[in-house]
Amino acid sequence: MACAILVSAALTLAVDIPSGEIEVRMLDDTVVRGRVLVKTPTHLYLQARAGARVRLLVEDIVSAKRIKSPVTPDSGPGPTTTTPATPDEPAAYRRTLAEMNPTTADAWAGFGRWCFANGFPAQGRRALEKSAVLDSPNARRRRMELADLLVTAGRRYDAQAVLAALVRACPEDAALRKTFNQLSDVLDKEIDDLAGRVKSLYRAQAYGKVLDALEPKVRGAPAMLLETLSVKVEREAGLPLDEMMATCRLKTPCPRCKGKSATCPTCHGIGWRVGGVTDYERPLLLTRLEREAARACQAVPSHVMMRLTDPRYQRPPYNRSVFVLARAQRNQYVKAFETARLRYRALLGFQAKADAAARAALQARLGELDAAIAALKKAKVR
Numbered sequence: 001m002a003c004a005i006l007v008s009a010a011l012t013l014a015v016d017i018p019s020g021e022i023e024v025r026m027l028d029d030t031v032v033r034g035r036v037l038v039k040t041p042t043h044l045y046l047q048a049r050a051g052a053r054v055r056l057l058v059e060d061i062v063s064a065k066r067i068k069s070p071v072t073p074d075s076g077p078g079p080t081t082t083t084p085a086t087p088d089e090p091a092a093y094r095r096t097l098a099e100m101n102p103t104t105a106d107a108w109a110g111f112g113r114w115c116f117a118n119g120f121p122a123q124g125r126r127a128l129e130k131s132a133v134l135d136s137p138n139a140r141r142r143r144m145e146l147a148d149l150l151v152t153a154g155r156r157y158d159a160q161a162v163l164a165a166l167v168r169a170c171p172e173d174a175a176l177r178k179t180f181n182q183l184s185d186v187l188d189k190e191i192d193d194l195a196g197r198v199k200s201l202y203r204a205q206a207y208g209k210v211l212d213a214l215e216p217k218v219r220g221a222p223a224m225l226l227e228t229l230s231v232k233v234e235r236e237a238g239l240p241l242d243e244m245m246a247t248c249r250l251k252t253p254c255p256r257c258k259g260k261s262a263t264c265p266t267c268h269g270i271g272w273r274v275g276g277v278t279d280y281e282r283p284l285l286l287t288r289l290e291r292e293a294a295r296a297c298q299a300v301p302s303h304v305m306m307r308l309t310d311p312r313y314q315r316p317p318y319n320r321s322v323f324v325l326a327r328a329q330r331n332q333y334v335k336a337f338e339t340a341r342l343r344y345r346a347l348l349g350f351q352a353k354a355d356a357a358a359r360a361a362l363q364a365r366l367g368e369l370d371a372a373i374a375a376l377k378k379a380k381v382r
């Protein structure tokens with residue numbers, strides 16, 4: 001039963017991920033259910049029902065289906081259908097995929113090798129995984145070849161993940177374990193060095209350099225690397241990796257505008273180095289921006305805004321006494337709202353692809369802030 005599901009799912013190349021409440025089946029056969037928060041080319045973020053936020057590697061997803069969908073009933077892929085390649089895969093790739101016979105393991109393996117040779121390692125990995133699923137008696141040999149190809153392609157962490165799964169499947173294979181351990185030792189040493197370097201840079205408040213060191217490693221990194229790196233950084237520096245990166249971003253000026261342009265397309269006018277944010281830190285960075293915006297708004301007492309904007313106060317008896325603010329106080333309030341506005345604008349910029357409801361909520365918030373700032377500027381001051 002489980003096998004049949006795997007095989008039929010394995011014949012689709014790029015997994016289509018619906019939005020809303022979904023159920024995801026992973027390569028290692030685990031099933032994750034939750035609401036889709038963010039979809040990126042490499043990662044899928046889900047809000048699990050238990051409340052936890054889950055990050056999944058897109059290329060490890062075998063299938064994804066909507067649960068309790070009121071509109072379209074789930075129509076799984078037919079047993080021999082091949083989903084069309086996504087448009088960002090060049091013509092040569094699409095042609096080769098279209099020409100191959102998707103029912104045999106050897107065809108998938110051949111296509112996988114072609115992918116590796118032609119610069120499509122992620123697709124090559126999926127294709128060879130499929131060949132292993134279709135040809136279970138030779139699955140081990142096929143996955144060993146995949147690990148080799150991944151190492152050659154410079155994707156050593158992906159290779160490590162493939163070998164780890166093999167070791168779990170046959171723990172008594174000493175040669176396999178040795179290969180896995182050798183690769184793991186090299187990679188561990190690299191991560192140790194990086195974590196140590198990052199810790200001293202962070203302690204020295206060289207926040208920009210922390211980002212220089214982490215950004216290329218974290219962007220598009222396989223789950224295993226991210227996990228190891230985050231554990232080691234947290235152990236070394238005493239704070240989670242995504243928190244460290246988000247903190248560094250909010251302490252480093254935007255390299256493009258140096259914090260001087262309200263219309264900078266890289267930082268959305270916020271002035272910090274938020275432009276190169278990776279998918280890994282994005283959810284936390286957005287939460288931080290939102291929290292900072294809310295905190296800035298709290299600096300203005302709500303009764304002040306009520307006196308200024310609530311229509312009841314324009315009528316007797318309230319309008320008999322004029323509401324007057326100290327000029328310095330008023331300016332401080334305006335500044336607080338402007339700070340919040342900047343953060344909400346940046347959030348809107350970051351969520352250009354978010355669903356309409358989230359964007360509308362941000363737009364409404366910005367409208368409220370505009371009105372509040374205008375009211376404060378019109379207020380009587382002494």
Ligand SMILES: [Zn+2]
Nearest residue numbers: 254257264267
């Ligand atoms: Zn900028």
